[in-house]
Amino acid sequence: MxxxxxxxxxxxxxxxxxxxxxxxxxxxxxxxxxxxxxxxxxxxxxxxxxxxxxxxxxxxxxxxxxxxxxxxxxxxFGMLFQGGALFDSLNVWQNIAFRLRQRMPDREARAIALDKLARVGLTPETADLMPAELSGGMAKRVGLARAIADDPAxxxxxxxxTGLDPIRARAIDDLIRSIVTETGxxxxxxxxxxxxxxxxxxxxxxxxxxxxxxxxxxxxxxxxxxxxxxxxxxxxxxx
Incomplete structure (x- = not known):
């Protein structure tokens, strides 16, 4: 590849x-x-x-x-950046759907963002939060949801x-492994x-x-x- x-x-x-x-x-x-x-x-x-x-x-x-x-x-391609690199001025679902919103209506992009949020273990209520309201582990999950939003190859x-405690780090590792396995x-x-x-x-x-x-x-x-x-x-x- x-x-x-x-x-x-x-x-x-x-x-x-x-x-x-x-x-x-x-x-x-x-x-x-x-x-x-x-x-x-x-x-x-x-x-x-x-x-x-x-x-x-x-x-x-x-x-x-x-x-x-x-x-x-x-x-x-999709990417999970080291620090999350979320856009401060956009809420969670807008961050996840940043690329999608360039080619589809917001209603459709938001639905995909909610689906990816669920995939990384976050609730729909997270969608309208701003990055400043997220914990480090949540921000990393949102970054992961953005990385897979467009079903990349x-x-x-x-x-x-980096920057996560051992429990949250293990959870992110498990998520990455399962996503890579499931999506191919x-x-x-x-x-x-x-x-x-x-x-x-x-x-x-x-x-x-x-x-x-x-x-x-x-x-x-x-x-x-x-x-x-x-x-x-x-x-x-x-x-």
Missing amino acids: IETRGLTRSFGAKRVLAGVDLAVAPGESLCVIGQSGTGKSVLLKCILGLVPPDGGQVLWQGQPLDAARLPQFLTR VIFFDEPT ATAITITHDMRSVALIGDRVAMLQNGVIAHIGPVAGMDSEPALAAFLGRAPVAHS
């Missing part, structure tokens, strides 16, 4: 991406981990066309994701559990939370020194030396 080949990007003298090769299959949930400042968000922005790479390619469905194809790709999650969407999650990786991901990729230092199934990550070093612990031996 999505592939990067030899992706490079520098900011001044600092080389952030030094040749990233990554492929995500249709319906797969991939988690990207790495230390702060290793380029995880830059990688995501390069895929989205927000930051032009210095070299390499981004491919979508096997073809280069160039300027001509990017608008089509953007209509098929590709969803990006940028640090989905392709998902890329940037996270530093290994509990999230275990719950959300099918595979995990570690970005280090500008390249993918490890990629493999989540099920075997405890025994992988590269991941053990990243986590500061010895790999677990399996008989």
